[in-house]
Amino acid sequence: MRLISVPLGAAVLFVLAALTASVGSFAALRPSNIPDWLQRHVGDNEGQISQVVLERARALYQKKVSEGSVSNPCYFAMDATRPGDLGNSVLGQRYYIICEAKQLFRAVSSGHGGGRNLKGVADFSNGRRCAKNFGNAMDSELTAGGAYMTAETKTSFKGYYRVGAQNAVFMRTFIQFDGEGEAANARQRVIGGHPAALLRGMCLRKDPNSSYADHDGFVPFGKLVNYAGGRSNGCTSWSPADAEQIIPLVKNNPTTLYIYPESRDIAAVARAKAAGQALSAAGVYWNASCLKEIGSPKFWPKKTLEPIIALYKKDHPAPPPQPVPICKN
Template identity: 60%
Template sequence: MQSRSLLPFIVAIVGLIIVVLIALSGLPRSSAAEQASDVPAWLRAHVGEGEGQIAPVVLQRARALYLQKSSEGAVKNPCYFAMDATRPGGFTRRFYVICEADQTFRAVPSGHGSGRNVAGANFSNGIQCAKNFSNAMDSKLTTGGPYVTDETVTRFKGYYRSGSGKYVAFNRSFVQFDGEGDTANARPRAIGGHPAAVLRVACLRKDADSPYANKDGYVPFGTLVDYAAGRSNGCTSWSQSDAAKIIPMMKEPAALYIYPESRDIDAVAQAVKVGRSPSRAGAYWNASCLRQIGAPKFWPKEKLEPILVKWKEAQPKLPARPLPICKGQ
C-alpha cells in the first residue's frame, strides 16, 4: 500500500525533472523529445568532440531547427547544415552536411569572421580560434543561431591567369542566409555562404570577344587569392572544391544552425570568470580553442555599431580611381 501511495509522487518528480531538462536545453519540448529518441544509430556514430565529429549540442539544435522548419513548411530540403565555430579554423572540419534520407554525414572546414581592430574596440579574431562574435553591421564577425538558406547569386568578378597560363573567368556564387533573433539582420549584413576565394582586380585587359567585356571591350583582370585556410568577413566560407558541392545542395532552402549563440558565449564566459569548467556548468566550447582564447565575448550590435559608425566617420574619404589599363597581359 505504501509503494502505491508513493507512485504518484515519483511520477510527478520524474515529470518535473524532464521538464527542467527540456527547459535547460533551450529547445521546444517536442523537439527535445525527438532529439533524444529519434536520432538514428548511423548518425549517433558521428556525434562527439573528435575530429570530423559533431558535438551533441550542435547536432541537437541543428536537428531541432530542421524538424521545426520542415514541419512549418519553411524548408523542403532533405538535408540540413550546421557549423561549430568554437572549433579551430584552418583545415579543421567543423561545417556539417547532414542528409538523413540517404544516411550521409559530411564534415568540411569553414572560415569564421575576422573581426576588426578599430579605435575604441579590438574585436579581431585569429585564424585558428574565434574569440569575438557579433551581429553588428560592418563588424566582420560570425553570429551563431538559426538560419534558413535563401537565393543563390552568382556574379562575374573578373579574369585571372591560371597556373597553366590560361585566362580564366572567375564567377563567385553567394548563398544568402536569413535568420531570426540575433541573426535576424543577416540579409542587411549580407551574411551567407561562398567560396573562400577573392579576385584582387589590378587593371582592365582588352578582350572584346569576352561575353563579360564592357562597352569599350575591356574586362577586369587580377590575381585570384584563395583563403580557405583563413578567416571570412563574417560569412560562412568553404574551400572552392567544397563550395562546388555544398552550394548546389542549398538550391532548395535548407535549415542551417551555427553554434555558439550569444547565450552560449555568455554562459561560457561566466563559467571561466568564476573558475568553473564550462562542461561542469552545462555549457560547451571546444577545449583547445578555449585554452587559446581564454574566454569568448559576444558584442551586441547595440554596443558595437555606435563604435563602428564613429570609426567609419573618422576615416579619410579617398577619391575613387579608375582601373588602369593592363600592360603586358
Template identity: 55%
Template sequence: MLLPSSLRAIGLATLICSGLAAPSLASKASQDIPRWLQQHIGTGTGQIAPIVLDRARALYLEKRNKGTVKNPCYFAMDATRPSTADDGSALPRFYVICENAKTFKAVSSGYGNGRKLANANFANGRQCARNFSNAEGSKLTAGGAYVTAESRTSFKGYYQGSAGAKPFLRTFLLFDGEGETSNARERAIGGHRAMFLRWQCRMERPQSKHADAEGFVPFGKLVDYTSGRSNGCTTWSKNATQEVLEIAEGNPTTLYIYPASQDINAVAKAVKKGTSLAQARLYWNDACLKAIGSPKFWPKRELQPIINAWRASLPKPPPLELPLCE
C-alpha cells in the same frame, strides 16, 4: 606560424552537455537521433558536438514540420573549433547531414575575422575565433538559426588560366536569419567559396560581356583562403561549395551556427568565475578556449555605433583606377 600547444590536442575529447538550450528549439530532437548518426557525435576531428547537432536537428525538424523546408538535408557549423591542424591542413567544422540517405560529412569553413578599431578591438586570430557579433560591418560571425535562400552568381574579374585569361564567377548562397541573426541580408551574410580575385590591372577585352564602357575588365590573381578567415560569411573549399550549392540550390534548408550569444555570454561568465564548462553544462572547443582565454559577444546595440562612427571618420577614398595590363 606557431600554434598554441593546446591546439595539438584537437583530437582529444572534451566533456560536452547539451543542457544549454536555444530558445524555441525543441530539446527532444536529441532523443531520437538515428543510430547511424550517433557514431558521428563527439568532439574529435570530423565529429559534431552533441549540442551543435541537437540545435541543428531541432531547427531542421521545426522548419520541416511547418513546411518551411522540404530538403532532405540540413547544415550545421561549430565556430568554436580551430581552423587548421599542425600541418596547416584545414580542419572540419561545417556539417552536411542527410538523414534519409544516412550521410554525414564534415568540411572546413571560415569564420569572421572582425576588425581592430581605435575604440574597439574585435579582431579574430587565424586559428580560433574569440569575437562574435551581429552588427553590420563587424565582419564577424553571428551564431543562431538560419534558412538558406536564393543564390547569386557574380563576375569578379579575369585570371590567368592554363589556356589563357578566364573569368572568375563566384556563387553566393544567401541566408535568412531569425532573432539576432534576422539582419543577415542587411549584413550580406551567406555562404560562398573561400576564394577571391585580387585585382592587379585592367585588361582590354571588348568582346567580353563583362567589359566596361571602354572595353576593359579587371584582371588579377586568385587567392584561396580555405583554411583562413572570412568577412563574416560562411566559406568553403571548392568541392564543399559545389556540394552545398547542389543541395540548397532552389531547395531551402536550415543552417544552425554555434555558438549563439547566450552560449558565448554563459561561457565567458563561467571562465570569469573559474567554473569548469563541464560543471556548468556548457560547451566550447577545449583547444580554442585555451587559446583565446574567453569568448566575447558584441551586441549590435553596442558595436554598431562604434562602427558607424569609424566609417564616418574615414576620408573619402579616391576613385579606384587600375593600371593597364602589360
C-alpha cells in the same frame, strides 16, 4: 548475523562493475531520437559534431520541415568554436552536411568572421585559427550564431585569371542567408555562404571580344586566391571544392543552417571561466583547444557596437575609390 569476508580487490571490482552497469543503463534509458548511424558521428574530436550543435541543428530543421518551409532532405550546422586551421596546411572540419534519409554525414572546413581592429577605439578582431569575438553589428565582419535559412543564390562574374597559357573566367556563387533572432539582420549584413576564393591584384585588360567587356572594351583581370584557411567578412566560406558540393544542394531548395555559439552560450562560457568552473560542470560547451587559445569569448551586440563603428567611420573616412589600373602585360 553472519559476516562474509570479501577480499578488497574483489569488492572494488564489484563496485566498479555495478557503477558501470548503472551508467550504461542510464545512457540506454536517456531519451534521444538521434538515429544510431548519426550518433556515431557525435563527439568533440576532429571530424565529429558536438552533441549540443547537432541537437540544435536537428531541432531547427525539424521545426522548419513541420512548418512546411523546408522540404530539402539535407540540413547544415557549423561549430564556430572549433579551430579553422590545424596547421601544416590542414583545415579544421567544423561545417556539417547532414542528409538523414541517405544516412549521409560530412564534415568540411569553413571560415569564420575575421572581425575588425578599430585601433585606439575597439578591437574585436579574430585570429586565423580560432574565433574569440562574435557579433551581429553591421560592418563588424563578425560571425553571429543562431538559426538561419538558405535563400536565393546569385552567381556573378568577377573577372579573368590565368591558368597556364590561357585565361579563365572566374564566376562566384553567393547563397543568401535569412536569420532569426539575433541573426535576423543577416540579409541586411549580406551574410551568406560562398566559395573562399577571390581575385587579387586587379587590373584592366583590353578584350573587346569578351561578352564581359565594358563599354571601352576592357575586362577585369587578377590572380585567383584560395583563402579556405583564412577568415571571412562574417559570411560562411567553404573551399571551392566543397562549395561545388554544397551549393547544388540548396539551389532553389532552401534548408536550415544552425551556427553555434549563440550569445547565451558565449555568456555562459565567459561566466564559467570567470568563476574558474569547468565547462562540463557548468553544462556548457566550447572547443577545448580554442578556449585555451582565446581565454574567454565575447559577444558584441549591435546596439553596442554599431554606434562605435559609425563614430569610427565618421572620424576615419574611407579614401576615395581609385580607378582600376590598366594591366602592364
